[in-house]
Amino acid sequence: MFIAENLLMAIAKILDIALTLYMWVLIARAVISWVNPDPYNPIVMFLYRATEPVLAPVRRWLPFRNLGIDLSPLIVILAIIFLQTFLIGSMKQMAMLFR
Template identity: 80%
Template sequence: MLIAENFVLALAKILDIVLTLYMWILIARAVISWVNPDPYNPIVMFLYRVTEPVLTPVRRWLPLRNIGVDLSPLIVILVIMFLQTFVVHTMEQMATALR
């Protein structure tokens, strides 16, 4: 069971790192949106390509589109925090239960 425990712990750690990295990418995207960025800048293009597939469905779902503030990054960050708290910790507890 040692192999299964280590495997689940490694998956939980990788998932936690990926979710944290994506959260920081979302924060960078939100900060860049406050200024008028060059749309042909490679960094700006990367941020838009990586975040737009997640933010677009959230924008369609949000009823507050006409207030002038895009709340979709905040919603996605809250979902990421939920996933880190629930899924990653559950995986870690599952791994310790495999002992």
């Protein structure tokens, strides 16, 4: 059963790293939006392409989107923190049950 435990722990660790990296991409996008970036810059294009599929539905869901402040990155970051705490913590506890 140690194989199942190690597999589940490895999946949890990879998922945790992926969520952390995506959170930093969201933070970079939010910081870049404070200035007037060149839309044809490859880094700016990557940040918009990587985050817009997640941020656009959240923006449509927000009731106060006409205030001039985009809170969708904050909501997605909170969702990532929830997933890191709940999902990854649960996966690690499930892996410990295989001992």
